[in-house]
Amino acid sequence: MPIQRWLRGSAGRYAFPLMTVFMFYVLGDGMEVLEDNWLSATVLISSAGVLAIGPACAAAGAWEGARLARGGVGAGAEVRRPVAILGWSLLPVLGGAAVSLLAALVLGAFVMAGVPGFPDPLVLAAGMIVIVAWTLAGFSAGRFLHPVIGVPLLLVGTWLWLAYPVAIEPFWLRHLTGNNLGFCCETDSVFPGHALLAQAALAIALAVAAFLMWARGRTAWWAVVCVPVVAAGVAFPLVRDMGPEAQIPRTDGLVCAPWEGTEVCVWRERESRLADAARVAVPAARRLSAGAKVPMPGRVTEGPAGGGAWGFSAPPGADGGEIVFGLATNLLPAAPPACPGGWPGAGAYEPVSAWLALTAGAPRAVVSRRAGEENVRIAEAVLIRPPAGQVRWLRDNLAALSRCDVPWREVTSP
Amino acid sequence: MPISLQGCGFGYRRDSIVFTDLDLSFPEGRTVLLGPNGAGKSTLLGLAASLFRPDRGRVSCQGLDPARRRDRARYRALVGWMPQCVRPLPGLTVREQVGYAGWLKGMSRRAAWRGSLAALETVELGSLADRSCARLSGGQLRRLGLAQTLVHDAAVILLDEPTAGLDPNQRHRFDEIVTRAGEDRHVIVSTHQIDNVTETYDSVVLLDEGRVAYAGPLAGFTAATGDRGPESVEDAYRRHVAQEV
Amino acid sequence: MRLWLRAHRAARVSVVLVVTMALVVVVGDRTVPLPNLAGADPAGVPIALVLPLLAAAVLTHGVQAGLPDVEATAVRPAGAYLTGLVIATCAVSASAALGLTVAGVESHGFAAARNLAGFTGLALLGGAVWRHDAASVLPSAYLFAVALAGGDSWWAWPVDPSSAVSSLAAALTALAAGLATLPSPVRSRLSRR
Incomplete structure (x- = not known):
């Protein structure tokens, strides 16, 4: 398929400018009060990305999933494997997300000019896993939901999950979402690795469950239930005792x-x-x-x-x-x-x-x-x-x- | 005269004009509507079904004009229309969907319920009356669409490519149903299948690029190509379309 | 009529409406943090003002369900029935929400009903001028844009409190505009897509 037509038909084309504007908007004030360390910049960029791009990607995923379902792709005897179909379908959406994050990193590099160090790859990776997971969740939901319902449901649902736990207790809930805006990091502290692990575990479980749901339909209901439950069982002990912030004293550097x-x-x-x-x-x-x-x-x-x-x-x-x-x-x-x-x-x-x-x-x-x-x-x-x-x-x-x-x-x- | 269009102009957008000045009176009996893709067949049936309002001109049937509020309901009661794409209604059985279509056409709930079974028997779907619509095959959906059209006993039936995507056996059965339905009403069928035209239809209307290339009896359509069944229809089709080009 | 209600998912619309009202009562006054261009109010948007978006999406889907082509050529006034469904749903929610607000159970109750009407109007409008399956994109985008931009103007009706009269007028205008796009007895140029 010609690239132009492939891009023209994708929801990513519409989602990309919206999520980019939203992300820079979220970044806005945060960039002005950054600590003099790259970890704080990385957490800000990653969290702004998760908060702004995650819901948009989930909604775009719901649209793409519904588009494939309407086209009967899942019902046909397709030649390509499900993961290839899914990948090509979501590539413009996730590509847009990656470009937005990259632009944010470039902006971060300007703001952090003169500060030695680099963006923290683990924090960025965890953020990207969260975004991919919600995109897949939207894509999977799109198979079963009409886009008129699926798009706002995924947009609002993802946004609530990412933004609302910050406003409520227990504190551990906020450390599972992947949105760490304002939780970290002064220069004398670092982001706790176990919190990152918990976020990544939950996101990977969501992605796996979503993929199985999309690829195998309702026959994979057991996976849709079990995988996130197991992941929650792994993630919860990792963040159970955390307070409102996610930072521990720094020991090296x-x-x-x-x-x-x-x-x-x-x-x-x-x-x-x-x-x-x-x-x-x-x-x-x-x-x-x-x-x-x-x-x-x-x-x-x-x-x-x-x-x-x-x-x-x-x-x-x-x-x-x-x-x-x-x-x-x-x-x-x-x-x-x-x-x-x-x-x-x-x-x-x-x-x-x-x-x-x-x-x-x-x-x-x-x-x-x-x-x-x-x-x-x-x-x-x-x-x-x-x-x-x-x-x-x-x-x-x-x-x-x-x-x-x-x-x-x-x-x-x- | 089942339906006539006088001086009709119609376009989906300003830059997508389908008809500029269309004059056409559909012949009585069973009429096949032929034409290349994009010729305006579905739009013509949409105008005839009162789905669209012409930008200019007038559509009428038995003196009723659907553009006039006082005529509209009676006009629509006269005309049954099967769209190109028949949608199943999730949650409804086959009979309920047909009954629903009858109710929309002004029948009482009881009459629509009774009529739905008769319509389903006509299209040989009676045995599936209680099955969920969502579980019908493509061919069964086409017949469901036809039953929706037949349920309210319309005087004119408009069928938009009813045999598209059906296998030869299903097409043959569909033609038989159309032949029976056409015994006591006017039937206008848009199609690209011309192998059965000579056996099923009395008249032909050929559209090409929004203009009527031919409208009249089948014999006249094939007059120049002899009486060789489907081959002569195909030759005549090519000849008429080529002339227009 | 029973089949019409089933074809247009009236039961699902009712269930979602009841669930939305229940959620508005239970968690409606909680706010979700959202950055705000105005900058002054980092508190965010009350959940009660967001939830109606989902109810509006389900209602819009109910309106779009059925047999659109067959209904467009129906003898019975199918377009009027759809208008009735939307108005009845909004009226029921407004009555219940007004009760909640007046009784002091949920201060955002009437604003939630107002948003249901406004979002539904925007969805119907978006579906008519763009494409039916993308109908809910317009109210979703509008809600987030307004929540981000902040402000007290009439155009910020989705995030205004229950007492804002100009916001109610704006939402009702959106609803009227949306209802005007519902299938007319004979289709206009706008709804031929």
Whole structure:
């Protein structure tokens, strides 16, 4: 069949511009607030693709499936195998989807210019599997549904499945759809592989069930029921315990260099900022170590802290004061304690932050902006006390921040 | 005179004109409507069935004009039409579908129900009356379409390529049914099958590129080619169409 | 008439209508996130405003079912019957939805009935001017386009609340335009496809 005629007859011809416009529309604002890492860009592009292209492809698939059914292709003694018929029928639709995704990647490349790295192939692959699966589901539905019903049903149904779980609980449901818009990824975190696996497993099961339904008709009802159920059984445990977001701490990808006896590490995307960050962070750590009477860390890192390493962050646009403030407040407990009857130490958080930041040498203006003027004044009142009193105040309040039975000590306390 | 068209002009779109100024009076009895693909046979039957309204001119049957509101129902009661594509109605049995067609043609529910069985017997589908329409074969669907046309006892029956896609045996049986149906009413059949024309039909209308190339008795159509059965019809067809070209 | 109702899938239309109403009552006020050009309201579209699209598709399919060619040459007023089916369905849903809205059970109830009327009108219109089997593409595309564009204008009727009078007028206009395309006693140029 001439290519022109093949393309002219396909629903992909109409779906392509619509899904492309919708996808760039979804990408819109997201591109402006991307983190300085390719994973966040890949998750955004993949999710925008899934959300915008998935429903359009499912609807186009329903149209194509109905077109073949009306033409009696399934009922005839066709020479080509079902997978070949299906492939040629859906190629324009999926080709359009691929071109849209590619265009989004090119746009992403412009936005991420200067950020080392590449799009994450696994995230992209999972997104594409989801799109293909819904296209196949639409195609299969088209065999049994008139397009007047099938097209809107698949369009709305797919959109609801991809978009609605974000608005409801349980949280694990949203991690099965393939739409991860806004769930991930700051530079210090990565997308959990098990969530990707769950999404891919469910999508593959959907694709297999849809193909069997289309190729074998109602005789394959057992597969249509069993395959997704089994896949759901595999996928559910993988995402059951996940929260609203899909990110876990990043452990690799650090670039380190010694600086005045201390090793300083930043994420490889920020390698160009390493010297500037070290020039600020190491002296700040030294001041903090002396003021708080804690050992000087062997390592100051953007990666996992603890065990002689202090954490800090040097994101693009952060000036020296903000880097110091981040380093200082990294000494605070990461999470508040779960106190049944209220947390008496909650009030210590901002004053202690201010004291740590001022001790580390952060400019007063930065500390005032981040911790509040009132808390800066409290910290300054502590700072005029003898060093031993300051350390006692700090330790007591650090205990208050991590325990439920210790109230925080205000500056008026001895 | 079953149906006549006077000065009819018709086009599906402005750039797709089928007839510009068609004058035709269908002969009485059994008439075969011949013509090359795209000549306008189905459109002509659509006009005659009052499916389409002519852009110009007038269609009439026994003095009734379907374009006039007061004539329309009586005109349609007179004319039965079997479209080229007969659709089965999912969920309905064969008899119910025929009864439904009769009801649409103005019969009461009871009369349509009674008439449906008679119509099915006429087209030899009586044994399948209770079968689902969706389970009929291509040939059976054609006969179902004919039964839909016969159920309301129309004075003129229009059949649009009723034997297309049927095997020779089925075609032969169909011709027998048409012959019987034509005994007490006018039958106009559009077809490309000309092997049986001499046995089944009394008259011929030949359309070519939206114009009437011949309209009259079969004998006149084959006059120049002798009496050699189907061969002479084929020769006459070629001669008339070639002359037009 | 019984056969006409069966030929036009009236039972299925009724079932889908009841299911849609039930879903509107149960989950109608939940919103599905959707990016919005206006940018101000990231809350999304209430499900109650989307569900009628499916009911409208089933109703449109019911209208298109039957024996179109035979009905177009029928003695009985088949076109009027189809108009009656659409109007009756919309009227029943509007009555039920008005009750839901007035009783405070579902604030989007009347908007859902309005959307059923508007979507059905657009589907009938789309089927007449483009192709019958693609009838529901027009309301689907319109819903998503309007949901993305946002705004409070009359043309954004699919995403407007129940109280918007101009939106009701726009949806009823769409319904009237769609009904005007239903098979006339003798087919016009528009419906010859």
